[in-house]
Amino acid sequence: MASRVTFIGAGNMASAIIGGMIDNGHPATAITATSPSDAFLAPVHERYGIRTNTDNQAAVRDADIVVLAVKPQVMREVCEGLRDTLQRQRPLIISVAAGLTAESLQAWMGGGLPLVRCMPNTPSLVGAGAAGLYATAEVSDEQRAQATELLEAVGLVEWVEQEALLDAVTAVSGSGPAYFFLMFEAMEEAGVKLGLPAETARRLAIQTALGAARMAQQSELTPDRLKRNVMSPGGTTERAVEHMEQAGLRGIVADAMDACAARAREMAEELGQR
Numbered sequence: 233m234a235s236r237v238t239f240i241g242a243g244n245m246a247s248a249i250i251g252g253m254i255d256n257g258h259p260a261t262a263i264t265a266t267s268p269s270d271a272f273l274a275p276v277h278e279r280y281g282i283r284t285n286t287d288n289q290a291a292v293r294d295a296d297i298v299v300l301a302v303k304p305q306v307m308r309e310v311c312e313g314l315r316d317t318l319q320r321q322r323p324l325i326i327s328v329a330a331g332l333t334a335e336s337l338q339a340w341m342g343g344g345l346p347l348v349r350c351m352p353n354t355p356s357l358v359g360a361g362a363a364g365l366y367a368t369a370e371v372s373d374e375q376r377a378q379a380t381e382l383l384e385a386v387g388l389v390e391w392v393e394q395e396a397l398l399d400a401v402t403a404v405s406g407s408g409p410a411y412f413f414l415m416f417e418a419m420e421e422a423g424v425k426l427g428l429p430a431e432t433a434r435r436l437a438i439q440t441a442l443g444a445a446r447m448a449q450q451s452e453l454t455p456d457r458l459k460r461n462v463m464s465p466g467g468t469t470e471r472a473v474e475h476m477e478q479a480g481l482r483g484i485v486a487d488a489m490d491a492c493a494a495r496a497r498e499m500a501e502e503l504g505q506r
């Protein structure tokens with residue numbers, strides 16, 4: 233029988249994962265989503281035919297897996313409200329919230345529960361997500377496999393064995409989509425300066441990124457080798473890449489990702505103390 237999965241929260245992340253599960257054949261009747269208001273639940277009910285509920289406690293009562301998909305700022309209230317039911321039911325819990333440690337979540341839910349922390353990203357919305365997962369000691373091998381299956385419905389899954397590494401995952405893939413969107417903006421602006429219409433420059437930049445990503449994914453060659461294959465000696469790419477290296481692009485990326493991981497650690501402290 234398919235596992236019964238309850239999503240607490242029915243926003244972007246929950247909808248993305250629910251959509252992927254349905255596409256993979258998970259029965260809609262085994263999925264429930266909650267939200268304080270019916271207005272937020274109507275879209276997921278109409279689109280996927282899943283069960284919905286405005287009562288979090290009632291919705292987790294028969295669940296094998298509970299996915300916590302609310303904003304970090306409301307997580308404490310949500311976890312404390314579910315504490316007694318979760319302690320009785322003991323489902324696998326998967327939190328997709330940024331910057332909330334297993335220690336804080338366990339404390340709010342009464343402790344000792346099988347908990348997976350997950351850092352997904354927004355391309356999950358189009359089935360091309362990348363997620364980092366970390367399991368607490370209470371999680372069984374079977375539950376790990378269940379969490380993998382659930383997140384693989386919307387993309388790539390990578391497990392990390394130390395919780396602190398989720399901050400590094402946040403810096404690479406959680407926040408990463410924004411770095412590439414910034415690159416698209418920069419390439420569009422530069423393309424316009426060189427005389428292209430904005431829409432043309434944007435479409436070319438986006439398709440180029442898609443092509444480069446597909447090549448890097450499908451090829452046996454390293455990104456460095458693939459880069460060198462574009463760089464004809466004395467040619468145009470060499471000139472551009474040399475410029476980026478001399479201007480310190482690698483250092484900028486490293487500093488930005490350091491700042492990102494540091495902010496994740498800061499948020500964990502701020503939110504854990506609330």
Ligand SMILES: NC(=O)C1=CN([C@@H]2O[C@H](COP(=O)(O)OP(=O)(O)OC[C@H]3O[C@@H](n4cnc5c(N)ncnc54)[C@H](O)[C@@H]3O)[C@@H](O)[C@H]2O)C=CC1
Pocket residue numbers: 240241242243244245246266267268269272288301302303304306310328329330351352353354406
């Ligand atoms: N947006 C992003 O790039 C990423 C987001 N995340 C995490 O995913 C989580 C969810 O984010 P989104 O889906 O973007 O947020 P969202 O705002 O789209 O969805 C949150 C949902 O929670 C519901 N909600 C609020 N209070 C509730 C309560 N007391 N009980 C039940 N439901 C309640 C809201 O009605 C809404 O449906 C956050 O914790 C965020 O940190 C993680 C990685 C990336």
Ligand SMILES: O=C(O)[C@@H]1CCC=N1
Pocket residue numbers: 330402406407
């Ligand atoms: O910017 C943030 O805080 C969240 C976490 C990863 C992506 N968005």
